[in-house]
Amino acid sequence: MQLTDRVKNCNGCSACVVGCKYVCVKMEERPDETSRKLQPVVNENGCNKCNACVLFCPLFNPVELPEFEKYYEFTEEYEGRDMPHIYRQTMRSVRAGQQTEFVGTLCEIAALKSLLGDKTFPNLIYKPLYCSDEKRAKEACCMECPFYGKEQD
Ligand code: SF4
Numbered sequence: 001m002q003l004t005d006r007v008k009n010c011n012g013c014s015a016c017v018v019g020c021k022y023v024c025v026k027m028e029e030r031p032d033e034t035s036r037k038l039q040p041v042v043n044e045n046g047c048n049k050c051n052a053c054v055l056f057c058p059l060f061n062p063v064e065l066p067e068f069e070k071y072y073e074f075t076e077e078y079e080g081r082d083m084p085h086i087y088r089q090t091m092r093s094v095r096a097g098q099q100t101e102f103v104g105t106l107c108e109i110a111a112l113k114s115l116l117g118d119k120t121f122p123n124l125i126y127k128p129l130y131c132s133d134e135k136r137a138k139e140a141c142c143m144e145c146p147f148y149g150k151e152q153d
Pocket residue numbers: 019020021022023024025042043046047048049050051052053054
């Protein structure tokens with residue numbers, strides 16, 4: 001079964017890609033242009049139905065987000081980033097005890113937090129981004145986003 005059948009309004013955060021240790025989840029472009037451009041696709045031949053992908057999904061298995069006092073502008077450099085690569089790099093750095101900064105929208109912060117076992121690390125600083133107004137207006141996942149609104153002061 002595909003993740004998008006199980007997760008309503010998947011926002012393309014890509015936590016499931018990193019959560020699958022069998023490398024069975026890939027992000028692919030959506031066939032329709034009505035929502036986020038990427039969606040997870042499970043290789044059902046390699047999948048052993050361990051369920052980890054869905055358990056790491058912060059929409060399926062919610063995590064507690066910290067309260068943030070300051071948000072940063074969402075600029076072009078944050079469009080189309082390779083999030084699985086960034087999550088892996090960040091997790092390695094955090095677990096190695098290095099001072100680490102992660103910049104992302106709240107859905108990306110929730111994804112990273114879920115992948116890190118929903119724990120708080122003193123050496124991990126989050127820099128939350130405001131969401132893109134354009135995405136908010138046209139993408140179903142953003143319109144229904146459980147994280148949006150927490151950032152408005
Ligand atoms: S059920 Fe397990 S093996 Fe299958 S895609 Fe999800 S994490 Fe990967």
